[in-house]
Amino acid sequence: MKIPVMEIFGPTIQGEGMVIGQKTMFVRTGGCDYSCSWCDSKFTWDGTGKSTAMKAEEIIDSLKEIGEEAFSHITISGGNPALHKGIGELINQCHEQGWKVAIETQGSFWQDWLLDIDDVTISPKPPSSLMKTDFDQLDLFMQNLIDANVSLKVVIFNEEDFTYAEMIHTRYPVVPFYLQVGNDDVLTVDDQALVSSLLKRFEWLIDRSMKSTIMNDAKVLPQLHALIWGNKRGV
Amino acid sequence: MKIPVMEIFGPTIQGEGMVIGQKTMFVRTGGCDYSCSWCDSKFTWDGTGKSTAMKAEEIIDSLKEIGEEAFSHITISGGNPALHKGIGELINQCHEQGWKVAIETQGSFWQDWLLDIDDVTISPKPPSSLMKTDFDQLDLFMQNLIDANVSLKVVIFNEEDFTYAEMIHTRYPVVPFYLQVGNDDVLTVDDQALVSSLLKRFEWLIDRSMKSTIMNDAKVLPQLHALIWGNKRGV
Ligand code: SF4
Numbered sequence: 001m002k003i004p005v006m007e008i009f010g011p012t013i014q015g016e017g018m019v020i021g022q023k024t025m026f027v028r029t030g031g032c033d034y035s036c037s038w039c040d041s042k043f044t045w046d047g048t049g050k051s052t053a054m055k056a057e058e059i060i061d062s063l064k065e066i067g068e069e070a071f072s073h074i075t076i077s078g079g080n081p082a083l084h085k086g087i088g089e090l091i092n093q094c095h096e097q098g099w100k101v102a103i104e105t106q107g108s109f110w111q112d113w114l115l116d117i118d119d120v121t122i123s124p125k126p127p128s129s130l131m132k133t134d135f136d137q138l139d140l141f142m143q144n145l146i147d148a149n150v151s152l153k154v155v156i157f158n159e160e161d162f163t164y165a166e167m168i169h170t171r172y173p174v175v176p177f178y179l180q181v182g183n184d185d186v187l188t189v190d191d192q193a194l195v196s197s198l199l200k201r202f203e204w205l206i207d208r209s210m211k212s213t214i215m216n217d218a219k220v221l222p223q224l225h226a227l228i229w230g231n232k233r234g235v
Numbered sequence: 236m237k238i239p240v241m242e243i244f245g246p247t248i249q250g251e252g253m254v255i256g257q258k259t260m261f262v263r264t265g266g267c268d269y270s271c272s273w274c275d276s277k278f279t280w281d282g283t284g285k286s287t288a289m290k291a292e293e294i295i296d297s298l299k300e301i302g303e304e305a306f307s308h309i310t311i312s313g314g315n316p317a318l319h320k321g322i323g324e325l326i327n328q329c330h331e332q333g334w335k336v337a338i339e340t341q342g343s344f345w346q347d348w349l350l351d352i353d354d355v356t357i358s359p360k361p362p363s364s365l366m367k368t369d370f371d372q373l374d375l376f377m378q379n380l381i382d383a384n385v386s387l388k389v390v391i392f393n394e395e396d397f398t399y400a401e402m403i404h405t406r407y408p409v410v411p412f413y414l415q416v417g418n419d420d421v422l423t424v425d426d427q428a429l430v431s432s433l434l435k436r437f438e439w440l441i442d443r444s445m446k447s448t449i450m451n452d453a454k455v456l457p458q459l460h461a462l463i464w465g466n467k468r469g470v
Pocket residue numbers: 032033034035036038039040041042044078079080106125
């Protein structure tokens with residue numbers, strides 16, 4: 001079963017969430033069932049990017065060609081990678097190579113292969129995305145993943161998003177919880193202005209989280225990628 | 236047994252290492268058996284700062300007064316906190332309150348209470364520190380902590396430090412391993428220049444680590460504190 005692949009690159013570091021800093025290769029799939037207002041990967045679903053249909057073994061070959069021997073961890077990102085049944089086979093083949101596999105998905109579409117992933121990030125989208133969370137789906141995800149190495153991550157742009165994050169963390173209190181600064185300018189090429197705006201927003205998010213007793217055991221993180229490389233792709 | 240305390244502050248986020256982003260209170264102890272050339276906490280041991288001898292229960296009271304209800308995690312830092320036997324009692328009392336406890340120490344001086352810590356970071360110092368690692372001590376640490384939630388972290392300033400880090404990671408291959416960008420200007424108050432220099436050095440460290448197959452499963456991280464607050468203390 002083929003997988004629509006937008007890009008394969010690395011090794012680089014994972015810039016976000018539960019495996020922040022981890023040396024990893026990226027496989028980015030095309031297609032998303034959402035259309036978040038601030039999506040930083042619109043090219044995966046808005047028709048401006050092109051995907052190539054690839055078999056699992058072709059992706060493995062490509063990873064080896066691009067990353068040579070310098071990696072042992074794969075991140076499958078999107079779009080929403082959970083749209084693609086074929087990823088199950090890719091995960092198996094990665095594990096055969098001795099590689100670990102991480103994924104991020106919004107928790108809208110279940111695949112049984114999610115149970116085979118080493119690091120699962122579920123990232124429900126807050127109000128500023130203009131998307132609606134299907135809580136029946138999300139409950140099902142969190143139930144199914146109860147024994148997995150799973151975390152929840154919510155991207156925050158404003159106070160309303162923060163309230164949504166508090167509600168999510170309260171609903172699934174035992175799941176490790178990450179707050180992430182939103183990038184509200186995914187087009188600028190002025191890296192220095194972007195860095196200083198992102199750091200200011202990060203400081204706001206830290207302050208806000210410090211005041212919330214609901215967030216006592218949360219982790220608050222920036223996107224390291226945006227700080228280092230701005231909005232550049234493929235790094 | 237009293238503990239020499241330099242400062243208690245928070246809640247803020249942990250800016251480094253295995254619990255990066257974690258909401259936490261800080262208890263900083265005085266005194267260090269090292270004198271690293273680039274130490275960013277020299278005031279804990281060079282005579283410019285003053286410590287207060289405090290009992291565990293006084294520290295607990297102070298934490299509650301400063302952090303109110305808005306925390307559930309304590310980071311004990313230094314100096315080298317492992318110099319102080321009295322911290323064992325502090326850990327017990329934190330656990331009685333339902334708080335988790337993290338610590339960072341260079342691995343030069345063993346205390347049995349290290350076995351009770353929830354997140355232990357051992358940070359051997361590379362050549363640029365001008366300190367010498369006692370590998371008998373470090374081997375003992377890593378043996379004792381084999382079942383603990385422990386990680387190794389090495390701060391990197393140059394190529395020689397990187398070679399040292401490769402040697403450390405190779406010596407203890409199963410211990411989660413973190414590379415951290417060194418801050419080579421712990422005095423500047425020009426935050427913007429510091430941020431851009433730290434991000435450049437971070438990019439160098441990422442590039443360097445991507446080329447090292449020894450570092451395939453490592454994590455590469457900046458110090459979030461320095462990026463947000465520069466060299467300011469108590470944040
Ligand atoms: S779920 Fe992710 S990929 Fe899909 S639109 Fe939202 S941000 Fe973009």
